[in-house]
Amino acid sequence: MSPDSGDAKLSDPTVITPADIDPGYNWDRAIPAPGHTGVDFEERINFRRLHDYRLARSRMALRNSGLGSLLCFDNNNIRYITSTAIGEWSRDKVARYALLAGNADPHLWDFGSAAAHHRLHSPQMQQGCCHAGMLGLRGTVPPDAGLMKAAAEEIKAMLVEIGVADMPVGVDIVEPPMLFALQKVGLEIRDGQQVMLDAREIKNIDEITLLNQAAAMVDGVYQMIYEELKPGVRESDIVAMANKYLYEHGSDDVEAINAISGDRCIPHPHNFTDRIVRPGDQAFFDIIQAYMGYRTCYYRTFNVGKATDSQRDAYKKAREWIDASISLVKPGMTTDQIAKVWPKAEEFGCANEMEAFALQFGHGIGVALHERPIISRLCSFEHPSEIKEGMVFALETYCPASDGFSAARIEEEVVVTADGARIITLFPADELPISNPY
Numbered sequence: 001m002s003p004d005s006g007d008a009k010l011s012d013p014t015v016i017t018p019a020d021i022d023p024g025y026n027w028d029r030a031i032p033a034p035g036h037t038g039v040d041f042e043e044r045i046n047f048r049r050l051h052d053y054r055l056a057r058s059r060m061a062l063r064n065s066g067l068g069s070l071l072c073f074d075n076n077n078i079r080y081i082t083s084t085a086i087g088e089w090s091r092d093k094v095a096r097y098a099l100l101a102g103n104a105d106p107h108l109w110d111f112g113s114a115a116a117h118h119r120l121h122s123p124q125m126q127q128g129c130c131h132a133g134m135l136g137l138r139g140t141v142p143p144d145a146g147l148m149k150a151a152a153e154e155i156k157a158m159l160v161e162i163g164v165a166d167m168p169v170g171v172d173i174v175e176p177p178m179l180f181a182l183q184k185v186g187l188e189i190r191d192g193q194q195v196m197l198d199a200r201e202i203k204n205i206d207e208i209t210l211l212n213q214a215a216a217m218v219d220g221v222y223q224m225i226y227e228e229l230k231p232g233v234r235e236s237d238i239v240a241m242a243n244k245y246l247y248e249h250g251s252d253d254v255e256a257i258n259a260i261s262g263d264r265c266i267p268h269p270h271n272f273t274d275r276i277v278r279p280g281d282q283a284f285f286d287i288i289q290a291y292m293g294y295r296t297c298y299y300r301t302f303n304v305g306k307a308t309d310s311q312r313d314a315y316k317k318a319r320e321w322i323d324a325s326i327s328l329v330k331p332g333m334t335t336d337q338i339a340k341v342w343p344k345a346e347e348f349g350c351a352n353e354m355e356a357f358a359l360q361f362g363h364g365i366g367v368a369l370h371e372r373p374i375i376s377r378l379c380s381f382e383h384p385s386e387i388k389e390g391m392v393f394a395l396e397t398y399c400p401a402s403d404g405f406s407a408a409r410i411e412e413e414v415v416v417t418a419d420g421a422r423i424i425t426l427f428p429a430d431e432l433p434i435s436n437p438y
Contacts, residue, residue, distance in 0.1 A: 017060060021052045022204040027417045031424060032209050033216035036250040036291075045292070050206040051083040051124040054199075058100055061199035068167025069101035069159055070192045071182075076368040077172050077196045079293050081106050083124050086114045088253045093137055094175055099155060102162045109133025109151070135178060143177035152181035159187070170195050201364065201372045202390035207294060208415055211365065211392050214291040215413055215424045217249050218298045221287050222427040229302055229435040231279050235259035235272045242287060251289045255369065258286040261304075265407035266349070266400045268359060279305045279438075282314075282401065284409035293367050297394045298425050299411035302435045314401035315408040315432040321360065321397040322410050325375075329387060329395075329414055329421035335375045336384035338362060342377060342397065349400050353378040359398040364391060365413060391416040392424075408432070 025031075034044040058081045062070055072078050075091050078098045090096060090111060099107045107129045110118060118130040134141070135148050143149075159165035169182065170192025182189055203211070221242050228241060239257045246254050259272035261283035277283060284301040301318070303311060324341040345356035353376070362375030373385050373393060396411035410429055414421035 016052070016056045018053050018056045018202070018204065021049055021056060025205045025208070027419065027422070031212045031415065031422065033213045034209065035213075045206050045209060047083075047206070048124070050204070053204045053206070054080050054083065055106065057199040057202070058106075058196070059103075061195045062100060062170075064198070065170065065195045066168070067170040067190060067192065067195065068164030069099060069162075070170045070172075070195060071155065071174075072098045072100075072172050072192065072196065073174055073178075074172040074193070074196070076200075077193075078108070080196065080200055080367050082108045082122075084108060084110065084118055084122055085252075085293060086111060094173070095134065095137055097133065097135070097151075099158065101159055102164045104158075104162045105129050107131065107158065136175070138175065139177070143181070148175075148178045148181040149184075152178070152185045152187075155182070156185040156187060172196055197372050200366050200368070202388060203366060203392050203415075204390075207366065208390075208392060210292050210294040211296075211413070211415075212424045214251075214289065214294050214296045215298060215426070217246060217251065217291060218287045218289070218296050218425070219427045220249065221245050222285075222298075222300050225285060225300075226302065226433060226435050229277060229283060229304055231277060231304065233277050234274045235261055235277070235283075236274045238285065239272050242285075246287075246289050250291055252292065253290040255288040255290065255295065256286070257288065258284075258299075260284055260409075263405040266405050268398060268407065268409070277304055280308070282307070282311045282406035282408065284407070286409075286411070288369060290367075295365055295367070295369050296413065296425075297363070297365055297369055297396070297411060298413060299396055299409045300427055300429060300433070301408045301410060302433050304435055305438045307432055307434060308401075308403065308406075310402040311406045311408070312432055314399040314406060315410075318397045318399040318408040318410045319430065321399070322395055322412060325362065325395050325397075326412060326414060326421050326423070329416060331387060331389045331416060331418060333387040334384040335362070335373050335380040335387070338375050338387075338395075339377045339380040344377065348398070358396075360396075362393055362395045364393045366392065387416055389416050389418055 073094050079085050097109050105126045109131045115130045115132040168188040168190045172193040238259050243254050261277050262281040281304045286299045325338050328338050342360035345353045350356035357378050364371030392415050394413045398409050400407045412423050413425045
């Protein structure tokens with residue numbers, strides 16, 4: 001299909017598989033973290049290969065699902081299928097949507113003039129497939145205005161032309177009035193998020209390199225925190241410095257930074273405040289950010305100036321738990337076996353596994369913070385899943401100290417290779433780091 005064609009159907013219906021466009025990687029070498037610029041003397045990220053791989057994975061997952069099409073409102077899925085992005089402000093607006101149907105090229109409806117921008121600057125999208133669209137901005141334009149009705153009718157007409165209107169449509173997230181509008185035009189709606197999670201499960205070398213580059217940026221943040229964490233600094237000061245560092249070093253989205261210190265360590269509040277750091281505090285941080293859309297989830301724990309025996313003991317246990325889980329990571333392993341090496345909720349002070357969720361935890365990471373696999377005592381025993389080569393996920397542990405208020409938190413991101421786990425979060429964490437010791 002030529003780049004300037006507006007035909008909705010592919011001239012060649014042959015489906016390209018991900019293996020056709022993924023060269024694999026020589027795991028005898030280090031995973032690259034090549035920096036933020038392109039150069040003429042070495043290949044770094046091959047973005048066209050990345051575009052083709054993600055679309056091929058999406059087509060394969062759709063073909064295996066029994067659905068005729070996927071209609072995506074989730075920005076992560078839209079980026080994965082179309083390799084387009086606009087401002088982070090759009091993440092919670094449910095304003096953009098993309099359609100992948102049959103063997104046709106993906107269609108994108110974007111916010112106003114963004115569609116025209118894509119037609120100029122996004123050659124991976126066919127010219128006739130980028131449309132301006134607007135559904136209501138989370139109801140601020142009410143459904144009675146007819147925007148959702150018109151969109152549903154347009155989507156139905158496309159599905160009829162492509163020949164898949166009589167097959168179910170997979171939808172990931174959707175506003176209820178839009179769901180009703182799709183059903184009203186006679187479309188059968190099913191869960192499409194599981195299909196897209198299938199697609200995003202295995203990363204190619206370009207994705208792994210981007211994830212490694214993102215982790216390298218956070219390595220630098222932790223060096224900065226190690227130097228700046230001292231009595232008198234506030235949790236919010238560290239968050240501000242980390243944001244500045246990340247955006248200056250190429251981040252396209254600092255999604256969240258947890259900064260927890262002193263008496264706030266138990267229970268884990270998953271936030272930050274303006275609390276002033278004091279001598280002897282145990283403090284832990286999580287840096288959640290994205291480079292080229294690929295995210296990090298990367299905890300580290302420090303002590304300020306000095307550490308007590310109970311704080312060191314908590315850190316040692318958290319390290320032992322995470323090392324035990326990393327040692328099990330290999331293709332063919334199952335998530336229940338990994339979760340089994342972590343302590344039960346009651347063993348570290350939680351009432352039950354629901355309350356302890358995400359403290360001893362594993363989760364896939366990619367264009368979203370949480371992808372497959374999910375590893376937890378809450379759900380992995382009843383519904384285990386297989387670890388596969390090419391997955392990238394984070395493993396994290398948490399151990400309260402016996403003093404009743406300190407706690408240690410460690411997280412490592414790993415790439416699953418044929419021989420086991422390759423760790424890409426490299427700021428030293430084998431032993432408890434002491435910032436500005438005295």
